[in-house]
Amino acid sequence: MEQFLYAAEVVVNGLMAGVMYALVALGFVLIYKASGVFNYAQGVMALFAALTLVGLQNGQVPFAHMINATFGTHLDTFGWTLPAIVAIALTALVMVGLAIAIEKLVLKHLVNQVPIILFMATIGLAWFLEGLGDVMWGADIKMLDVGVPKGASEALMTVTEQWTGYGFYIDRLDIWAAAIAAMLVAALMVFSQYTKQGRALRAVADDHQAALSVGISLRFIWVLVWSIAGFVALVAGIMWGSKSGVQFSLSLIALKALPVLMLGGFTSIPGAIVGGLIIGVGEKLFEFYVGPLVGGATENWFAYVLALIFLVFRPQGLFGEKIIERV
Amino acid sequence: MLYREAGDFKTSYREDSQTFPLRLDRWGYYATLAVAFLVIPLVINDYWANAVLVPFLVYSIAALGLNILTGYAGQVSLGTGGFMAVGAYATYKLSTSFPDISILIHILLAGGITAVVGMLFGLPSLRIKGFYLAVATLAAQFFLVWLFNKVPWFYNYSASGQITAPERTVLGWFVTGPQTSAPAKYLVCLVFAVGLAWIARNLTRGTVGRKWMAIRDMDIAAEIIGVNPLTAKLTAFAVSSFFVGVAGALFFSVYLGAAEVGEAFGINKSFLILFMVIIGGLGSIFGSFAGAAFLVLLPVLLKNVLVGTLGWPTDLAAHIELMIVGALIVVFLIVEPHGLAQLWRLTKEKLRLWPFPH
Numbered sequence: 001m002e003q004f005l006y007a008a009e010v011v012v013n014g015l016m017a018g019v020m021y022a023l024v025a026l027g028f029v030l031i032y033k034a035s036g037v038f039n040y041a042q043g044v045m046a047l048f049a050a051l052t053l054v055g056l057q058n059g060q061v062p063f064a065h066m067i068n069a070t071f072g073t074h075l076d077t078f079g080w081t082l083p084a085i086v087a088i089a090l091t092a093l094v095m096v097g098l099a100i101a102i103e104k105l106v107l108k109h110l111v112n113q114v115p116i117i118l119f120m121a122t123i124g125l126a127w128f129l130e131g132l133g134d135v136m137w138g139a140d141i142k143m144l145d146v147g148v149p150k151g152a153s154e155a156l157m158t159v160t161e162q163w164t165g166y167g168f169y170i171d172r173l174d175i176w177a178a179a180i181a182a183m184l185v186a187a188l189m190v191f192s193q194y195t196k197q198g199r200a201l202r203a204v205a206d207d208h209q210a211a212l213s214v215g216i217s218l219r220f221i222w223v224l225v226w227s228i229a230g231f232v233a234l235v236a237g238i239m240w241g242s243k244s245g246v247q248f249s250l251s252l253i254a255l256k257a258l259p260v261l262m263l264g265g266f267t268s269i270p271g272a273i274v275g276g277l278i279i280g281v282g283e284k285l286f287e288f289y290v291g292p293l294v295g296g297a298t299e300n301w302f303a304y305v306l307a308l309i310f311l312v313f314r315p316q317g318l319f320g321e322k323i324i325e326r327v
Numbered sequence: 328m329l330y331r332e333a334g335d336f337k338t339s340y341r342e343d344s345q346t347f348p349l350r351l352d353r354w355g356y357y358a359t360l361a362v363a364f365l366v367i368p369l370v371i372n373d374y375w376a377n378a379v380l381v382p383f384l385v386y387s388i389a390a391l392g393l394n395i396l397t398g399y400a401g402q403v404s405l406g407t408g409g410f411m412a413v414g415a416y417a418t419y420k421l422s423t424s425f426p427d428i429s430i431l432i433h434i435l436l437a438g439g440i441t442a443v444v445g446m447l448f449g450l451p452s453l454r455i456k457g458f459y460l461a462v463a464t465l466a467a468q469f470f471l472v473w474l475f476n477k478v479p480w481f482y483n484y485s486a487s488g489q490i491t492a493p494e495r496t497v498l499g500w501f502v503t504g505p506q507t508s509a510p511a512k513y514l515v516c517l518v519f520a521v522g523l524a525w526i527a528r529n530l531t532r533g534t535v536g537r538k539w540m541a542i543r544d545m546d547i548a549a550e551i552i553g554v555n556p557l558t559a560k561l562t563a564f565a566v567s568s569f570f571v572g573v574a575g576a577l578f579f580s581v582y583l584g585a586a587e588v589g590e591a592f593g594i595n596k597s598f599l600i601l602f603m604v605i606i607g608g609l610g611s612i613f614g615s616f617a618g619a620a621f622l623v624l625l626p627v628l629l630k631n632v633l634v635g636t637l638g639w640p641t642d643l644a645a646h647i648e649l650m651i652v653g654a655l656i657v658v659f660l661i662v663e664p665h666g667l668a669q670l671w672r673l674t675k676e677k678l679r680l681w682p683f684p685h
Contacts, residue, residue: 038458066647069639109661115458116403120605121660123598127653134646255594258462266458295477304466311455311463 009169010288011281016174018280019181020239024257025264025272026185027232032266033205034225035107038119041126043254045095045230048133050237050246052094054144055137057087062136084145088234095230103223130251139248144241149176177239184235185273188228197224205267259307265317274318279303330678346528363517368510376509377582383623384516385578390603390615391527392570397601398610399531400563401543402452402460406467408596410568411575412588413441413471416481418576419490422503423483430495430503430580434519438573444471445568452560456546468597475588489587492580503580512581519577523570528612530566539563540610606659608668617667625652 024042031039055062059078067075082090106125110118149172192198203211204221212218240250260279264271283302291298311317335350337343347353371380389407396402417437422430448467455463475481482490494504501507502515530536538559541549550556579586586592599622607618629651633644663669 065643066639069643070637106657106661110664113660113664117605117660117664119458119461120602121657123602124653124656124660128650128657129653131646131648131650131653135643135650139642139646255465258465262459262462297473297477301466301469301473304463304469308451308463308466311459312451315455315459317459 007285007288010284012170013174014281014284015277016170016178016280017284018277019174019178020236020243020276021253021256021260021279022273022276023177023181023184023232023236023239024253025260025276026181026188026269027229027236028257028261029264029266029269029272030188030225030232031229034201035204035222036115036118036208037107037122038115038266039229040119040122040254041129042229042233043251043257044126044129044133045098045233046237046240046254047246047248047250048098048129048237049091049095049230049234050144050241050250051133051137051142053087053091053234053238054142054241054246056090057082057084060137065138066135088238091234092231095234096227099223099226099230102226103219107222108219126251130248141245141247142241144238144246149173171243173239173243177243180235180239181273184232185269188269197221201225256303259303262307262317263310265319268317268319271317271319279306282306329681330675332679346525360521363521364514368514371509371513373509376513378627379623381512381516381582383620384513384520385574385582386600386603386619386623387616388516388520388523388577389571389574389600390607390619391523391612392567392574393600394604394607394609394611394615395527395531395539395570396563396567397604398608398614399536399543400539400560400567401546402449402560402563403457403601404464404567405461405594405597405601406448406464406471407571407600408592408594409468409471410441410445410571411578411596412475412592413444413568414438414572414575415579415586415592416475416490416588417441417572418580419483419492420481422493422495422580426493426495429497431497431515434573434576434580437576438569441572441575442565442569445564445571446561449561449564449568452564453557465594468594472588472592487587489585490579491585492583495580503584505584507581515581516577519573523573524612524616527570531612535559535562535566543610602656606656606666608666611666611668613671614666614668617671621667622652625655 024046027042027045028039031037031042054060059080059082061067061075061078064075067073102125106121110121192202200211200216201221201224203214203216204218208218211221236253237246237250240253244250256279257276260272260275262275263278264273264275283299283306286302287298330351332349335348337348342348345353347356367380389411393404393407396404414434414437417440418430418433421428421433421436425433444467448464451463452460476488479488482488485491492503494506495502497511497515500511502511531539538549538554539562541552541554542556542559542563546556549559575592579591583591603618603622604615605618606621607616608614626648629648630644633639633647634641639647
């Protein structure tokens with residue numbers, strides 16, 4: 001019984017971790033659907049958003065390190081701190097600006113290129129953003145605190161203690177993340193079903209040429225979708241940043257989102273969520289049962305191998321569109 | 328006028344099917360080889376060997392391997408770093424277990440072992456295509472790195488978890504270990520690079536290469552005209568992994584001397600080599616070398632300018648370097664998506680007429 005309850009706790013924590021992966025995967029799916037671009041930079045966008053948020057909150061001087069090195073000054077901070085909500089709004093603006101810049105400087109020139117070239121371009125973009133984030137705000141690990149509660153949920157622990165005799169440990173941050181992710185998905189659904197722009201977005205995702213021919217501006221849709229992806233990245237950045245500090249490894253979670261996408265299918269929003277949950281639970285359980293036998297740290301590769309094996313049986317993922325090929 | 332294809336007549340099949348059928352190409356090739364083998368070893372010093380030439384040659388071999396898989400056979404792989412690690416660890420295990428056999432044979436055997444591993448991870452390519460396959464190869468990358476980290480047998484139970492190249496000689500010269508001279512390092516890598524490039528060139532011109540290209544262009548159509556996708560894809564994975572394995576073996580034993588798997592063969596290495604292939608030009612042997620040269624020289628150049636001339640601290644310079652490399656890659660993809668090989672083709676086109684307008 002004890003063992004079973006412990007495994008159940010692992011499952012619940014896996015679900016929570018899965019929500020975090022799904023948050024990143026969501027940004028991927030949005031961009032892939034609307035522009036056919038496989039955006040490797042999504043994880044770095046989350047890192048960049050989190051760095052900008054912390055920088056704005058603490059009133060850091062952007063590019064301080066570079067200015068100091070060039071002019072011999074000793075700039076550090078402006079000496080103010082912004083309230084979290086203002087900083088978040090400003091960061092969202094920065095992400096919109098970034099989306100416009102990406103569309104103007106990169107995407108516009110790469111229309112009609114083969115997917116691998118676009119993918120490579122987003123890797124170049126990822127390197128650029130990573131460098132930019134470090135140069136602007138400094139490369140040291142930062143703490144992000146926007147008022148999301150952290151630590152074990154006492155209430156849940158006592159309730160489960162009473163019911164089963166075993167107190168479940170669940171981080172309050174994870175519960176918040178799950179709630180926010182649910183709200184985000186709901187908002188995206190409402191947006192894409194009931195607004196004009198949302199409909200245009202779905203039309204573009206369906207068929208570029210048909211959308212163009214009924215007068216939808218592709219470039220506006222791209223800016224829109226990259227802005228939304230930037231916003232999703234900001235949310236993911238806040239959640240991951242509050243959980244484990246804002247640091248370089250944040251951009252690596254993007255890679256974890258890839259097997260999530262493969263499981264769920266590149267083109268499906270529910271797929272991203274379900275895939276995230278499966279990967280989250282799967283890797284936690286595997287680490288719990290098999291990890292001790294093989295030396296641990298299986299979380300590094302389990303997701304990829306699971307996705308690989310899964311794809312051999314269903315190449316388009318769980319919810320992906322069926323692949324039809326003609327000669 | 329300067330570059331001529333006309334007037335180069337062949338009188339036998341042998342002449343017609345030689346590696347470089349055009350006289351001008353052939354002379355250029357011999358001249359390059361003469362400089363590479365006879366001149367450079369005499370003038371090379373440690374800085375040039377370690378910072379530029381040896382990494383250039385090693386990365387060229389890896390880029391050649393990936394180009395065979397991605398450029399010729401059309402299977403995108405992000406597992407190059409993992410396969411390089413297989414080559415490195417195989418050389419390490421072989422050369423410490425059988426110290427009497429020449430290290431050159433060990434390096435080739437390591438390539439063979441990598442080829443087997445590569446075929447194993449290539450099996451899913453029969454079912455999965457495109458980006459799904461690219462992400463699936465990440466499984467190889469992460470699993471192999473984890474394996475070499477966690478199983479102590481692979482690093483001979485050393486306390487640091489590192490592998491260190493034992494000192495080995497070829498014809499009385501040290502080629503691995505700290506006593507190796509710059510010309511020796513350079514020459515070993517050069518011999519492998521030239522030999523493998525020659526093999527790659529001839530493979531891609533022949534039946535095997537044509538099958539790969541048929542699969543790349545449209546696999547279902549290729550299957551219908553009688554290309555067996557199983558053998559074509561698996562030979563591509565095997566040959567490619569062989570090249571990458573040899574590159575990994577040289578990278579560890581000759582260039583680095585000691586390696587820690589996560590650092591030397593991480594995911595960034597996979598991307599770096601993919602960039603070399605893309606920037607050099609997909610489906611081009613020359614492009615593999617050009618791409619490797621570009622991405623080896625660029626950071627050296629940037630570092631010299633930023634740290635040497637502008638005097639910025641190294642950590643800042645490293646970040647700016649990342650920005651510039653990233654931006655340059657994007658610019659490059661926008662300006663010339665077919666890579667440096669295409670620029671070279673255009674140059675030849677121009678030279679054919681120059682200085683006349685028509």
